[in-house]
Amino acid sequence: MGLHAQVTGLWNFAEMAERVLEGMGLGSAQIKAADLQGLEATLDRVNDAIEHVDQLPRMTFKTWVVSAEEGVSLLPVLLQRKRLIVDRLNELRSEQKISGLRELIDRLPQGDERQALVDQLDELERQSVESEAAVRAVASEESALQFQRERDLALLKIQLSERRWSYRSKLLARDAIAPMIGAILLVGLAVTLVVAMFLGTTVSELISNSFLIVLGYFFGQTTERRSQPESAGGPSGQDVRI
Numbered sequence: 001m002g003l004h005a006q007v008t009g010l011w012n013f014a015e016m017a018e019r020v021l022e023g024m025g026l027g028s029a030q031i032k033a034a035d036l037q038g039l040e041a042t043l044d045r046v047n048d049a050i051e052h053v054d055q056l057p058r059m060t061f062k063t064w065v066v067s068a069e070e071g072v073s074l075l076p077v078l079l080q081r082k083r084l085i086v087d088r089l090n091e092l093r094s095e096q097k098i099s100g101l102r103e104l105i106d107r108l109p110q111g112d113e114r115q116a117l118v119d120q121l122d123e124l125e126r127q128s129v130e131s132e133a134a135v136r137a138v139a140s141e142e143s144a145l146q147f148q149r150e151r152d153l154a155l156l157k158i159q160l161s162e163r164r165w166s167y168r169s170k171l172l173a174r175d176a177i178a179p180m181i182g183a184i185l186l187v188g189l190a191v192t193l194v195v196a197m198f199l200g201t202t203v204s205e206l207i208s209n210s211f212l213i214v215l216g217y218f219f220g221q222t223t224e225r226r227s228q229p230e231s232a233g234g235p236s237g238q239d240v241r242i
Contacts, residue, residue: 017074017077020056020074021074021077021078021081024045024049025042025045026042026045026046026049026078026081028081028084030042031081031084031085031088032088034088035092036089036092036093036096039085039088039089039092040089042085043082043085043086043089046078046081046082046085047082049074049078050075050078050079050082053073053074053075053078056074087132090132091132094125094128094132098121098124098125098128101121102118102121105117105118105121185210189210
């Protein structure tokens, strides 16, 4: 998978995370539709999920699926979802209190005092709604910032992995080309020496020395490759992984 496809997968994080949360009963629509009792149970679930977040799957973009491999943690989304639950609880409780006060005011006789109480209650309700909206906006920005950091970290890991693979590929390509060129030179010099020997032609020292140099290079490479597994394995003969 190319880097572009992996970066594109990063933008699907919210959609994939929402599917996971819906399976846990923590979806946005589920929270907005719940009553007070349901929200209290949902709050317990999200607190338990936050406490055991290490046991939850991470979002990986290597295969575009949810897995336990290294990837972006669900913690930022869980914290944002907890804030949504708490804000929704406060909103319903405020509505419940305001509704109770309105019922009490409705029982009062008509007059200026009753109208004054109604006006104060309307103003209190308006201020409560504005305050809750401001708190939700701040919480959303904080959660978005934390998610952005997690996403940038995942992108950085992908870029480093791509660069590391590119560097190794270049090394492998260079190591593969050098023996191929050396083999062609060796064959060419060997044919030249054999033909000169049959024709009785004197071969220059430059060609003879070049043949010996290339031949020595191949012997050196063969000896080095044979000694590498032994030195890498150590006394126990086991491979060491880096």
